[in-house]
Structure formats: structure tokens, C-alpha cells
Amino acid sequence: MSLPKQTPHFAEINLSALKTNLRQVRAQVGNCPILAIVKANAYGHGAIPITRFLSRHGGNIKMFGVAFFEEGLALRSAGIQDPILILTGCAPEQIPDIIASELTPVVFDVQTLKAINQAAVKQGKSVRIHLKIDTGMGRLGISPGEVRAFMLTVRSYPLVVLEGILSHFAEADLYDLSFAKKQLSIIKTILADCAREGMDIPLCHLANSAGILHFKSAKLDCVRPGLMLYGYSPLEEPGPLELKPIMQVKARVIMLKTVPKGTPISYGRTFITQRKSRIATVAIGYADGYPFSLSNRGIMIAKGSLVPVVGRVCMDMTLLDVTDAPPLAIGDFVTVIGSEGSVSMWADQVATLATTHLYEILCGIGARVERRYIHTEEGSDSV
Ligand SMILES: *Cc1c(COP(=O)(O)O)cnc(C)c1O
Numbered sequence: 001m002s003l004p005k006q007t008p009h010f011a012e013i014n015l016s017a018l019k020t021n022l023r024q025v026r027a028q029v030g031n032c033p034i035l036a037i038v039k040a041n042a043y044g045h046g047a048i049p050i051t052r053f054l055s056r057h058g059g060n061i062k063m064f065g066v067a068f069f070e071e072g073l074a075l076r077s078a079g080i081q082d083p084i085l086i087l088t089g090c091a092p093e094q095i096p097d098i099i100a101s102e103l104t105p106v107v108f109d110v111q112t113l114k115a116i117n118q119a120a121v122k123q124g125k126s127v128r129i130h131l132k133i134d135t136g137m138g139r140l141g142i143s144p145g146e147v148r149a150f151m152l153t154v155r156s157y158p159l160v161v162l163e164g165i166l167s168h169f170a171e172a173d174l175y176d177l178s179f180a181k182k183q184l185s186i187i188k189t190i191l192a193d194c195a196r197e198g199m200d201i202p203l204c205h206l207a208n209s210a211g212i213l214h215f216k217s218a219k220l221d222c223v224r225p226g227l228m229l230y231g232y233s234p235l236e237e238p239g240p241l242e243l244k245p246i247m248q249v250k251a252r253v254i255m256l257k258t259v260p261k262g263t264p265i266s267y268g269r270t271f272i273t274q275r276k277s278r279i280a281t282v283a284i285g286y287a288d289g290y291p292f293s294l295s296n297r298g299i300m301i302a303k304g305s306l307v308p309v310v311g312r313v314c315m316d317m318t319l320l321d322v323t324d325a326p327p328l329a330i331g332d333f334v335t336v337i338g339s340e341g342s343v344s345m346w347a348d349q350v351a352t353l354a355t356t357h358l359y360e361i362l363c364g365i366g367a368r369v370e371r372r373y374i375h376t377e378e379g380s381d382s383v
Pocket of ligand 1: 037039087168207208209210224225226227228234
């Protein structure tokens with residue numbers, strides 16, 4: 001690989017694989033509009049390049065979803081003009097800027113709705129909002145009983161346009177969908193009540209990746225994939241899917257040594273070599289999102305071989321026992337997340353070893369890890 005020698009580590013992000021995953025969303029939902037979730041730096045993959053790519057190649061991607069105002073503003077500053085939904089709503093002081101930059105807030109309380117109306121009147125500019133309803137996640141949203149009054153209030157504000165209503169699944173990833181079905185039926189009842197009263201039924205959306213993959217009747221007017229775009233399934237029992245993880249993380253070998261049996265390795269001397277060992281020091285640590293809990297538990301890939309992490313993971317470095325791997329040289333890169341030949345250590349496998357959540361591993365890849373974007377597929381740009 002022709003990389004500048006000083007690069008300690010990098011994340012290689014395959015945009016062709018992102019396209020493959022988008023095709024998989026389509027295979028599940030057909031032409032249903034897509035609200036692509038790019039919060040948390042696009043799950044660690046780089047919000048601006050990912051959003052730009054999806055915006056250019058996305059076909060039925062109707063909108064992008066971020067968690068916070070600042071994330072939406074960063075996309076706007078990068079020149080992205082597509083609709084952007086702010087999933088966690090907004091603080092009062094952000095409202096004027098949200099309207100000015102044409103971001104779409106999720107709203108879940110009447111006070112914020114009023115403040116949005118006032119700011120819209122002041123700017124003489126209309127604003128679209130989505131209303132969040134809590135159907136069982138217990139996190140954000142008004143209760144189903146409050147929907148009617150909320151919608152009537154919106155109706156009295158000519159500059160506030162209720163474009164969408166949404167809710168969120170608590171456990172559509174489980175094999176047992178009974179709770180997800182309950183959540184869907186609450187939404188369907190609300191839609192039916194609104195229709196009966198002649199209230200405009202806006203775009204209604206509910207399905208995250210788990211809903212898309214596992215609960216077809218929940219797709220409604222729009223779907224909100226996050227994880228599956230990045231190539232992983234959230235399902236408890238993933239079926240045969242053609243999702244491809246789009247990010248690999250590599251770290252450089254910066255020291256190699258052969259040490260005798262009985263040599264302590266890293267902070268706290270939690271590992272003592274049990275034989276004459278070849279130890280590689282690689283340039284990635286918990287500051288880069290390689291969890292400390294992988295101390296003496298993690299596995300990386302060196303020259304196509306799985307090699308164990310020995311001793312404690314440090315802030316900037318991790319140590320590997322490469323005694324049984326093919327010969328390595330200083331400057332070689334090991335695979336921290338990814339695959340080499342038939343051997344793999346994808347983020348879901350890393351999460352299992354670290355006894356954490358797959359999403360946390362992806363989002364946790366640190367800011368100092370350089371993202372490199374590649375295409376592995378030539379030809380048509382359409383998805
Ligand atoms: C993060 C998020 C999603 C995407 O979830 P995935 O499981 O990654 O598909 C969808 N909707 C909301 C409201 C979210 O916060």
C-alpha cells in the first residue's frame with residue numbers, strides 16, 4: 001500500500017460498498033423514500049463525505065437525519081442543500097438559525113412549537129417540522145393522547161408546516177416483534193384518527209434498519225436506515241443479507257521485538273510472556289476508539305493471521321503477540337477492523353470481544369484517525 005510513512009493509522013471507507021448497502025435498503029423497501037441517518041459523524045464514517053456521496057447517488061433519498069443542530073449546520077456549511085432532519089429537536093436559542101439555514105427540527109413539546117412559530121413570524125419565513133410521538137421507546141416524543149391538540153395548534157400557525165410525524169422502535173431487532181407491533185398499531189390508530197377528523201396526514205416514518213430488515217409492514221411513508229447503510233445488520237438473527245461493512249481500520253507497526261519468556265508487557269504488567277515471544281507495538285489506542293476493555297482480549301489481523309492483543313490497551317498504542325504470524329516489518333499495517341483474505345475482524349466481532357455494542361465501536365473511531373475514501377467499483381454512478 002502506498003501510504004505516507006508517517007501515517008499511524010487510517011480508516012478506509014469504501015463508497016462502492018455504501019452503494020451496495022443502499023441497494024439492499026431498496027431491495028427491502030422498493031421506492032419508499034429514504035431518510036438516511038448520518039448522525040454521529042455518519043456512525044464514524046465521516047458525515048460530510050458520506051452525505052455528499054449519498055446526496056449525489058441516492059435516488060430516493062429524500063432527506064438526511066442528524067442528531068443535533070450543530071451536525072446539521074456543519075452539513076449546510078459544507079454546501080449540502082438537501083432537507084436535513086434534526087432528530088433530537090432544538091434548544092430555544094438555536095431556533096432562529098435552524099429556520100435561517102432551512103433545517104427541519106423534530107418537535108415534541110408545545111413550548112418549542114410556539115417558539116418556532118414566533119421565530120418564523122419574525123423572519124417572515126415558513127418552517128417545516130416533524131412531530132415525534134412516543135409509542136413505547138420512552139425517550140422522546142409526546143404521548144399519543146396529546147397528538148390531536150398539538151396538531152390543532154400547528155394548524156393555527158400558518159408559517160409552521162407539519163411535514164412529518166415519527167416514532168422510534170425500541171426493539172425491532174429482536175426475533176420477537178410483539179412490542180414493535182404494538183408500537184406500529186399505536187401509530188396506525190393515530191393516523192386513522194387524524195384522517196377521520198380531516199387532518200392532513202403528513203409523511204409518517206418509524207422504521208430504523210431493524211424495522212426495514214425485519215418488519216415489512218412498518219415501512220409507512222418513509223424509512224430511516226442508519227446501521228445497514230454502513231454494512232451491518234442490527235438483527236438478533238441476521239438472515240442472508242448482502243450488506244458489506246464499508247469501513248476498515250488499519251494501524252501501523254511502530255516497533256517489533258523478540259523478548260524472553262517472563263517479560264512483562266504494558267501498564268500494570270497484566271501480561272507476562274509465557275514463552276520467547278515476538279511483540280509488535282501498533283499505533284492505535286483507546287484515544288482512537290480501540291476499547292480499553294480489549295486489553296488481553298482483542299484480536300487484530302497481521303499478514304492474514306489473527307493475533308492477540310497482549311497487556312493493556314494504551315491511549316495511543318496497543319501491543320500484539322505476533323510470534324505465530326508471518327514475519328512483519330516496521331511500517332507494515334495490521335488490520336484492526338476489517339478482513340484480510342479469509343480472515344476477518346469486523347466491528348461486530350470487535351464489539352463482541354469488547355462486550356459492547358456494535359454501534360459504539362463504529363461511532364467511537366476517533367477524530368484523529370484519518371478517513372480515506374475509495375471506490376472499488378467502476379462504471380455507472382447510479383445506484
Ligand atoms: C439512529 C436513529 C435511526 C437509525 O437507526 P439504525 O438502527 O442505525 O438504523 C433511526 N431513527 C432514529 C430516530 C434514530 O435516532
